[in-house]
Amino acid sequence: MVDEQGRVSGQQFSEKPVLRLARKDILGIQEMSASEISLILDTAESFKEVSTREIKKVPTLRGKTVINLFYEASTRTRTSFEIAAKRLSADTINISTSTSSVAKGETLIDTAKNLEAMNPDCIIIRHSASGAPHLLARLMRVPVINAGDGAHEHPTQALLDLFTVREKKGKLAGLNVAIVGDILHSRVARSNIYGFTKMGAEVHLAGPRTMMPAGVEKLGVRWHSNLREVVPQADVIMMLRIQLERQGSGFFPTLREYSRFFGLNLEVLKEAKPEVLIMHPGPMNRGVEISPEVADGPFSVILDQVTNGVAVRMALLYLLVGGERETDRSSV
Amino acid sequence: MVDEQGRVSGQQFSEKPVLRLARKDILGIQEMSASEISLILDTAESFKEVSTREIKKVPTLRGKTVINLFYEASTRTRTSFEIAAKRLSADTINISTSTSSVAKGETLIDTAKNLEAMNPDCIIIRHSASGAPHLLARLMRVPVINAGDGAHEHPTQALLDLFTVREKKGKLAGLNVAIVGDILHSRVARSNIYGFTKMGAEVHLAGPRTMMPAGVEKLGVRWHSNLREVVPQADVIMMLRIQLERQGSGFFPTLREYSRFFGLNLEVLKEAKPEVLIMHPGPMNRGVEISPEVADGPFSVILDQVTNGVAVRMALLYLLVGGERETDRSSV
Amino acid sequence: MVDEQGRVSGQQFSEKPVLRLARKDILGIQEMSASEISLILDTAESFKEVSTREIKKVPTLRGKTVINLFYEASTRTRTSFEIAAKRLSADTINISTSTSSVAKGETLIDTAKNLEAMNPDCIIIRHSASGAPHLLARLMRVPVINAGDGAHEHPTQALLDLFTVREKKGKLAGLNVAIVGDILHSRVARSNIYGFTKMGAEVHLAGPRTMMPAGVEKLGVRWHSNLREVVPQADVIMMLRIQLERQGSGFFPTLREYSRFFGLNLEVLKEAKPEVLIMHPGPMNRGVEISPEVADGPFSVILDQVTNGVAVRMALLYLLVGGERETDRSSV
Numbered sequence: 001m002v003d004e005q006g007r008v009s010g011q012q013f014s015e016k017p018v019l020r021l022a023r024k025d026i027l028g029i030q031e032m033s034a035s036e037i038s039l040i041l042d043t044a045e046s047f048k049e050v051s052t053r054e055i056k057k058v059p060t061l062r063g064k065t066v067i068n069l070f071y072e073a074s075t076r077t078r079t080s081f082e083i084a085a086k087r088l089s090a091d092t093i094n095i096s097t098s099t100s101s102v103a104k105g106e107t108l109i110d111t112a113k114n115l116e117a118m119n120p121d122c123i124i125i126r127h128s129a130s131g132a133p134h135l136l137a138r139l140m141r142v143p144v145i146n147a148g149d150g151a152h153e154h155p156t157q158a159l160l161d162l163f164t165v166r167e168k169k170g171k172l173a174g175l176n177v178a179i180v181g182d183i184l185h186s187r188v189a190r191s192n193i194y195g196f197t198k199m200g201a202e203v204h205l206a207g208p209r210t211m212m213p214a215g216v217e218k219l220g221v222r223w224h225s226n227l228r229e230v231v232p233q234a235d236v237i238m239m240l241r242i243q244l245e246r247q248g249s250g251f252f253p254t255l256r257e258y259s260r261f262f263g264l265n266l267e268v269l270k271e272a273k274p275e276v277l278i279m280h281p282g283p284m285n286r287g288v289e290i291s292p293e294v295a296d297g298p299f300s301v302i303l304d305q306v307t308n309g310v311a312v313r314m315a316l317l318y319l320l321v322g323g324e325r326e327t328d329r330s331s332v
Numbered sequence: 333m334v335d336e337q338g339r340v341s342g343q344q345f346s347e348k349p350v351l352r353l354a355r356k357d358i359l360g361i362q363e364m365s366a367s368e369i370s371l372i373l374d375t376a377e378s379f380k381e382v383s384t385r386e387i388k389k390v391p392t393l394r395g396k397t398v399i400n401l402f403y404e405a406s407t408r409t410r411t412s413f414e415i416a417a418k419r420l421s422a423d424t425i426n427i428s429t430s431t432s433s434v435a436k437g438e439t440l441i442d443t444a445k446n447l448e449a450m451n452p453d454c455i456i457i458r459h460s461a462s463g464a465p466h467l468l469a470r471l472m473r474v475p476v477i478n479a480g481d482g483a484h485e486h487p488t489q490a491l492l493d494l495f496t497v498r499e500k501k502g503k504l505a506g507l508n509v510a511i512v513g514d515i516l517h518s519r520v521a522r523s524n525i526y527g528f529t530k531m532g533a534e535v536h537l538a539g540p541r542t543m544m545p546a547g548v549e550k551l552g553v554r555w556h557s558n559l560r561e562v563v564p565q566a567d568v569i570m571m572l573r574i575q576l577e578r579q580g581s582g583f584f585p586t587l588r589e590y591s592r593f594f595g596l597n598l599e600v601l602k603e604a605k606p607e608v609l610i611m612h613p614g615p616m617n618r619g620v621e622i623s624p625e626v627a628d629g630p631f632s633v634i635l636d637q638v639t640n641g642v643a644v645r646m647a648l649l650y651l652l653v654g655g656e657r658e659t660d661r662s663s664v
Numbered sequence: 665m666v667d668e669q670g671r672v673s674g675q676q677f678s679e680k681p682v683l684r685l686a687r688k689d690i691l692g693i694q695e696m697s698a699s700e701i702s703l704i705l706d707t708a709e710s711f712k713e714v715s716t717r718e719i720k721k722v723p724t725l726r727g728k729t730v731i732n733l734f735y736e737a738s739t740r741t742r743t744s745f746e747i748a749a750k751r752l753s754a755d756t757i758n759i760s761t762s763t764s765s766v767a768k769g770e771t772l773i774d775t776a777k778n779l780e781a782m783n784p785d786c787i788i789i790r791h792s793a794s795g796a797p798h799l800l801a802r803l804m805r806v807p808v809i810n811a812g813d814g815a816h817e818h819p820t821q822a823l824l825d826l827f828t829v830r831e832k833k834g835k836l837a838g839l840n841v842a843i844v845g846d847i848l849h850s851r852v853a854r855s856n857i858y859g860f861t862k863m864g865a866e867v868h869l870a871g872p873r874t875m876m877p878a879g880v881e882k883l884g885v886r887w888h889s890n891l892r893e894v895v896p897q898a899d900v901i902m903m904l905r906i907q908l909e910r911q912g913s914g915f916f917p918t919l920r921e922y923s924r925f926f927g928l929n930l931e932v933l934k935e936a937k938p939e940v941l942i943m944h945p946g947p948m949n950r951g952v953e954i955s956p957e958v959a960d961g962p963f964s965v966i967l968d969q970v971t972n973g974v975a976v977r978m979a980l981l982y983l984l985v986g987g988e989r990e991t992d993r994s995s996v
Contacts, residue, residue: 051450055395056396057395064719067743079399079425083423083450086425114967119715119720283442383783387728389755408778415757615770618771635777641782
């Protein structure tokens with residue numbers, strides 16, 4: 001519980017949090033431990049309730065500056081981070097490529113160093129280049145959160161997915177999780193593979209062979225060429241967005257063909273477990289990878305994912321920014 | 333009066349407002365009653381004074397989240413809503429098409445449902461498709477305000493226009509109101525026709541026949557093919573923006589021709605009543621539908637309209653969002 | 665010092681500041697006196713400390729509305745102003761050309777008058793046309809800050825540069841300042857020439873003859889055709905950004921050629937004084953006007969400039985907006 005003064009579990013926001021992450025940045029799930037993930041999910045539980053209050057705001061990050069640096073367009077992720085920061089009373093600054101001096105040819109590093117010089121407390125970055133957030137994190141003192149880098153990782157998406165499954169199923173260990181679609185190009189899939197396997201779930205992938213990364217078995221998961229092979233055992237079915245522009249590019253022949261073999265519809269869902277969870281990171285191509293009846297049906301937790309995204313991001317901002325650091329103590 | 337604690341007419345912001353709208357959304361003037369309109373205008377009067385204070389802010393909507401979802405570019409309307417929300421202490425989120433995942437082909441409904449899942453308190457939408465706000469309002473629990481939908485309605489513009497006339501004239505009933513220009517494509521005209529007739533004013537339209545909607549008389553107004561026919565009786569002359577791109581499209585031959593017949597200049601204004609009010613929703617084409625001398629002259633209330641827009645939008649946000657709802661009570 | 669209640673030097677934010685600028689607007693350094701500049705720099709010193717606090721926020725401008733009206737893209741300047749305003753607790757509104765009704769052809773004046781009608785407390789404007797901020801300032805009651813107008817002035821950049829040099833050198837008078845590059849097209853150079861000469865420094869310019877404004881000597885500065893002529897005496901070397909698109913345009917033949925004659929690298933720097941300061945307004949073309957070793961080297965104060973930009977802009981907002989004006993008194 002977070003009370004109206006922003007105290008989490010009985011501690012006041014201006015004190016060091018009892019619970020601390022042992023890292024400066026959130027770059028990927030690959031480097032996280034199960035206990036770190038659990039700490040984040042537990043903290044998110046406390047913050048979820050804030051968004052259901054009459055006054056959806058705690059003073060936890062008052063006087064902190066959070067920068068959203070988005071080199072790729074995004075509604076949901078940027079909005080989710082912005083709402084999370086504002087409900088913690090942080091000041092938020094949005095920078096998107098269309099309005100940035102990227103057009104003037106400045107390097108990413110120079111842009112970031114310049115922003116850091118303005119004394120922000122956290123930089124959230126989305127970039128089309130894999131590894132861009134890691135580069136920044138290495139060069140900056142300020143916490144960096146990866147909001148999606150190329151086809152590499154999207155750790156906050158995986159954390160909200162883990163949160164949603166844990167909330168609905170009461171556990172993660174031992175669950176059978178099917179991830180379906182274009183694994184090769186999906187940072188969401190990659191982060192979720194790391195996340196679910198670390199938490200003790202069994203991950204099965206389904207999708208065209210052309211869309212499977214080479215050596216995917218080394219990640220501790222199994223590939224299936226047929227959606228119907230993974231559905232009956234699955235506790236969770238996570239559908240990935242297919243990039244429409246890949247049609248006819250050698251990855252798959254047509255959307256219709258793709259949909260026929262890897263689209264989730266009521267017909268396929270008949271073979272699923274009675275308590276199965278249907279997930280999708282959005283934005284959905286309705287009628288392609290998922291039918292409207294399934295997306296809006298009783299097993300879908302797609303909107304819960306979005307709701308939980310705010311809670312998870314509040315938790316991350318709290319854990320990374322909320323506590324005083326030793327180096328800040330002197331200036332108080 | 334709104335005091336510094338955000339109390340309106342002696343009631344505290346955390347209590348149920350004494351005055352309540354009996355609707356969840358503001359979609360159009362067509363479906364509003366005269367008493368609802370009066371309630372909004374009365375409430376706006378209380379809020380107008382806030383923007384003249386040294387500290388232009390009341391805590392009325394602290395901890396509330398207001399989303400501006402703009403699918404069409406806008407300076408004035410988006411800024412007016414954003415300022416209104418901020419002066420009520422709400423958190424505001426701006427989403428415009430250029431930065432949204434609309435580019436990724438998500439449906440309007442999915443975008444809106446996703447935003448709703450983040451627990452906002454109000455969604456303000458501008459969209460080029462008539463009826464888009466109504467669709468959202470039907471599907472969502474959260475209040476929706478129409479900030480302009482296609483050529484359909486722009487209810488907050490009409491409310492601020494009504495407010496401005498009532499403020500200057502002391503009444504609405506019995507006034508003679510002339511609306512001049514491209515009625516056919518104007519959501520401003522449509523909302524104002526509904527608004528002024530409901531409040532008991534007599535509305536006259538002037539403009540080229542090609543720019544009059546079929547059956548306009550059924551709305552209780554009269555069409556005139558000549559500006560000079562409506563000017564002498566008018567208490568209010570509302571000039572509409574002409575879309576420059578319609579030139580030569582069959583609606584009118586040239587801007588010069590249009591301006592000659594339907595432009596308001598000092599010459600035409602000579603025939604007007606001594607206390608006439610000149611209005612324009614902006615942005616103006618100076619020298620086309622209105623001459624600079626008239627736009628900036630003593631009868632112009634064009635900037636009052638803008639000032640009043642903030643007050644009217646504060647009132648709407650207060651009435652729709654400010655009070656606790658029964659359904660929220662349980663979570664307090 | 666600014667305390668947590670926003671008092672500067674013992675005065676409370678709701679009282680008239682003891683220190684007042686005798687002007688409504690900040691349009692250019694040309695019209696400022698040395699004592700005004702000193703007042704701004706002194707005030708900025710008080711505010712610099714705020715950004716190093718645990719809670720980087722003072723209530724000084726609570727309930728004030730600050731509008732960033734940017735007709736040219738900018739990351740650093742817009743972000744710097746936005747952070748400055750937020751750390752003073754002002755509400756900020758961002759308007760950029762891409763989302764504005766400029767596309768609809770409204771004049772700059774109408775846009776500005778409309779914004780003014782919403783009762784903001786300050787308008788910050790960047791525009792590609794020299795003199796645009798001056799035009800607005802003349803027509804509006806609200807304070808206007810020039811965030812860069814064409815090739816004319818960028819006064820807040822010069823003020824932060826002056827602040828940085830004064831902070832590092834303890835003085836401005838008597839210093840030897842070299843400004844290097846495309847003086848002709850640089851509003852940064854122009855504002856700095858005015859600023860440093862007013863404060864008693866000696867300014868030397870180096871750059872291709874094609875990039876020197878005619879009659880530059882009348883500004884009290886000296887032109888050198890060779891970078892190596894100005895380096896040995898300089899206490900400060902300010903490198904300007906070269907516009908890559910001017911290559912081959914008659915101003916200079918190739919970037920390589922330009923870099924060879926006017927680029928600052930370790931080799932050239934060998935001839936500099938041991939305590940020289942290297943400055944650049946950003947964004948940098950690394951390897952063109954400045955080598956990475958110099959930009960990131962021990963003499964570089966480039967990131968200090970950015971940090972100080974926030975402090976200087978906080979000071980300006982405080983001085984222009986923070987105090988009650990006589991005309992406002994009546995409404996309190």
